[in-house]
Amino acid sequence: MKTRNRMKEYENLTNLNGISGFEKNVRDYVKKELEKTADEILRDRLGSIFGVKKGPEGSPVIMIAGHMDEVGAMVVGITDTGMLKLQAIGGLKPEVMVSQNVNVVLNEKVIKGVVTSIPPHLSKGDDSPTKFDDLLVDIGADNKEHAEEMGIRIGLQVVPVNNYYVTEDGKKIVSKAWDDRFGCGMALEVFKELENIDHPNTVICGCTVQEEVGLRGAATSTQMIEPDLFLAVDVSPVSDYTGKPGGFGKLGAGFLMRFYDPGCIMNPELKKYFEKIATENKIDFQMFLSHGGTDAARAQYAGKGVFSTTIGLPGRYIHSTTTMIHVDDVEAVKAMLIAIIKDFDSEKLQQLINA
Known part of the structure; x- marks a missing residue:
C-alpha cells in the first residue's frame, strides 16, 4: 500500500x-x-x-x-464479419498483442475487445501472425454494420487494457x-x-x-x-x-x-x-x-x-x-x-x- x-x-x-x-x-x-x-x-x-x-x-x-x-494501434478497417483491422502506432511486434484485451477508444467511452488468436485445436502449422496487418480485434460485433452501430470508425485508437499492480515484494510495479x-x-x-x-x-x-x-x-x-x-x-x-x-x-x-x-x-x-x-x-x-x-x-x-x-x-x-x-x-x-x-x-x- x-x-x-x-x-x-x-x-x-x-x-x-x-x-x-x-x-x-x-x-x-x-x-x-x-x-x-x-x-x-x-x-x-x-x-x-x-x-x-x-x-x-x-x-x-x-x-x-x-x-x-x-505505443498502441489504430483502427484502419472493418471486415464483413465485424473484426477490426489494425495499424501499429510505434514500435510494437505483433506477437505481443495476440490474445490481449484492448480498449477501442471513442470520444466519451471505450469499447472492449480482444486481439484474435488461433487455438492449437484449429492450428495448421505456424499460424502465428507474422506482421501487424494479420491482427484483428474482436469486439463481439456480428458484422460490419453491427460494429459501426457500436460507434466504430476508421482512425480510432486501440490501447491495451491496463492491469496496474504492485508485486508481492512491494518494490516493483507492473502497468x-x-x-x-x-x-x-x-x-x-x-x-x-x-x-x-x-x-x-x-x-x-x-x-x-x-x-x-x-x-x-x-x-x-x-x-x-x-x-x-x-x-x-x-x-x-x-x-x-x-x-x-x-x-x-x-x-x-x-x-x-x-x-x-x-x-x-x-x-x-x-x-x-x-x-x-x-x-x-x-x-x-x-x-x-x-x-x-x-x-x-x-x-x-x-x-x-x-x-x-x-x-x-x-x-x-x-x-x-x-x-x-x-x-x-x-x-x-x-x-x-x-x-x-x-x-x-x-x-x-x-x-x-x-x-
Whole structure:
C-alpha cells in the first residue's frame, strides 16, 4: 500500500489512454497539475506542454521532458464479419498483442475487445501472425454494420487494457504505458519539488507528443524553448531477467546514464559532470548503451545546439502491453534530476561550451 500511495500520480497517468497523436487526455491532466505552481505554461502547436519556473535574468534554462504518447494501434478497417483491422502506432511486434484485451477508444467511452488468436485445436502449422496487418480485434460485433452501430470508425485508437499492480515484494510495479507516463509523472513531481529547493536556474518541466513515431514533439518544443540543457526522462529496455551476461541495465540498481544511442552521444564533459554529481550525492546509477533513441536525439539540434541526454528508468518488457519497473530506480531518477537542478549554473554551462 505504501508503494501504491507513493506512485498514485503515476498510476493515474498510466490509466489514461493516449497513443501518438491522441495525447489530449494526458495533456489535460498534465496541464492541470502544472498550472498549480507554474509561472507560465508553454504549449507548441503539436501539443507538447510545459510549465516554467523562472530563475534570475539570464540564468541557464534546464528543460526536463517525458513524453505523453504510448505505443498502441489504430483502427484502419472493418471486415464483413465485424473484426477490426489494425495499424501499429510505434514500435510494437505483433506477437505481443495476440490474445490481449484492448480498449477501442471513442470520444466519451471505450469499447472492449480482444486481439484474435488461433487455438492449437484449429492450428495448421505456424499460424502465428507474422506482421501487424494479420491482427484483428474482436469486439463481439456480428458484422460490419453491427460494429459501426457500436460507434466504430476508421482512425480510432486501440490501447491495451491496463492491469496496474504492485508485486508481492512491494518494490516493483507492473502497468501499461510506463513508456513514458513515468517520464510525465517524474516531470510533474520534480516541478512541484522546485517550491522547496534553492537553485540558480530557469527550470521548464513537461511532456512532448509523438515521441514514439519520430520524436516530433521534441523537435517543435525545443525550437520553442531553446534550452541550455535538455534532459529526456524515459524508460529504457533491460533484459536482466534472462540471466545472460553482457547486457546493460538491471532493475533496482539505479537510474540509467545513457552514454550512447544511435541518435545521441553523450557529451564527454557532461558525462563526467553527471558522474561526479551522482557520486557526490550517493545516487545509484548504471551506465547504459541503447540501440533505440529518445527525445534527446532531436533536442540537441535546437537553436545553436543543446546539451542533451537521457536520465533513464530501467524497464522490463517495454513496447508491449505491460512493463515492470522498480521503485528504487524511480527514487534514483528523482534524486539525480534534483541534484542537477541544484548544482548546474552559468559557470557550469560555460565550462561545457568551452570544453
